[in-house]
Amino acid sequence: MNPRAGTLIAAGALVAGTVAVLPASAEPRPEPAVRPLAPLVWTGCATPAYPRLQCATLRVPLDHAAPEGRTITLALTRVPHTAKVSQGPLVVNPGGPGGSGRTLAGYVAASLPAEVAAGYDVVGFDPRGVGGSEPALDCKPGHFAPVRPDSVPGGAEGEAAGVERARSFAAACGEKHGDVLPYIDTVSTARDLDAIRAALGAPRLNYLGYSYGTYLGAVYARLFPERVRRFALDSVVNPQGVWYEDNLAQDYAFDARHKDFMAWVARQDAAYGLGSDPAAVEAAWYRMREELRTKPAGGTVGPGELEDTFLPGGYYDGYWPRLAEAFSAYVNRQDGAPLARTYAAIAAADGADDNGYSVYTSVQCRDAAWPRDWGVWRKDNWDVHAKAPFSTWNNAWYNAPCAFWPVESLTPPDVTNAEVPPVLILQASDDAATPYEGAVALHRMVRGSSLVVEAGGGNHGVSLVGNDCVDGHLEAFLATGRVPRGAAGAEADAVCAALPEPKPAKAPQGRGSAADPRPEGATLHGLLGHAG
Secondary structure, eight states: OOOOOOOOOOSSSOOSSOOOBBTTTOOOOOOOOSSSSSOOOOOOOSSSSTTTOOEEEEEEEESTTTSSSSEEEEEEEEHHHHHHHSOOOEEOOTTTTTTTOHHHHHHHHHHSOHHHTTEEEEEEOTTTTSSSSSOOSSSSSOOOOOOOOOOOSSHHHHHHHHHHHHHHHHHHHHHHHHHTTGGGGHHHHHHHHHHHHTTTSSSSSSEEEEEEHHHHHHHHHHHHHEEEEEEEESSSOOTTTTTTTHHHHHHHHHHHHHHHHHHHHHHHHHHHOSSSOOHHHHHHHHHHHHHHHHSBBBTBBOOHHHHHHHHHHHHOGGGHHHHHHHHHHHHHHOOHHHOOOOOOHHHHHHHHHHHHHHHHHHHHHHOHHHOOOHHHHHHHHHHHHHOOOOHHHHHHHGGGGGGGGGGGOOOOOOOOOOSSSSSSEEEEOOOOOHHHHHHHHHEEEEOOEEEEEEETOOOOOOSSSSOOOHHHHHHHHHHHHHOOOOOTOOOOOOHHHHOOOOOOOOOOOOOOOOOSSSTTTTTHHTTSHHHH
């Protein structure tokens, strides 16, 4: 589910095999036994944007089934409540898996109405393996360094090279982090979440999760229903498809969203000069992609990097003006510099992305079974690519290490739930990263939940980005616990209109003229991992 679909090409002739598999029961390295959780010690770690932010660390068992064994450290942040009466902690998670949540606490506290935020200790955390938590995973630094081979396999040799690359990444994870990989998974993270609750001294938990964070919240609610207070889940993972099927569903949805972008560019022909026919604009994009195979823009943007650059636009349409300007400059002026700058600004991977990807693969490959026969991947992805070519193979390579993962997969928990208070579900109808069907599925699985739909919206993450209708439902829920209720038989309990589509940037043509890489609303999407 990670937007950094910088995937390497090639897939291959091969198949399962030569990576040694660590059994799920692999013993961790022994460390001194831990006693009951010590009180959290909060210290100031203010930033200019979030001057009230505080930081702490929490030691939790590596293996929650062996609480006296080895421990790991979670990095936490909070913005403390100011109201006389506290609603308790509101823990926030940006998704991923592999996303850092420490800054998100400041963002959420600042974005909620002051009277709502005042009642909560808004708490963020880096999940196990991520960022400031220790140990932090980094299986293979530089895995996404440009220029990668074309993500669409051009033949058996290229496919085999891609398979070897994926197998190499999986093997590197096993060699560097084999002692912790059996414990990097969603259920373990959910148990960490409960350890955070306990350390905060709260009998019940409030929670706001985006993207993968919705699945984490659903798993927590299944494990600890009596400890759920107010849970809001924004942009919902389909719990019935984790993770192989969900990723195939993404491929169709991202292709459809890319076509939405092409249609928007066509409507803005006066600004970008790429024509008024969406099909012709899309054909020009694929011609650009083909040209970049032999001559990468700026020496850094080949076909795979081009897909990486345009994928953030599938998560958030605020990037469309910048992407359209770079597209136009390449096609109309044969100028690849704006494209290279845009790649560097919103798509190029850095050390944090290497860490995020390492955790992403570790969680998804461990959480659920993936095909171990590469022939299954090959057939499925060519079948999908034939209908949805934009990013299918890019996404396939992003997940391909799971075909060779050195740790056995778990069985995902059934998150069906009839024991929790009302859960608020927020979802855009045209979200590509977590398609609408996932929200409907979870709504049906969690009795008493309420579904708020942003009709016609295509962004991933719909709350706290300026939609007053959506935000009103979230704010009322956090303030009072009330959720909207629709008519009997209605799929959604409330429907909000989508935000207006973006307008072309008002900037002169030429060097440095690309649209602001931080358009309104981009802050949250950066925190969710949809831009550099």
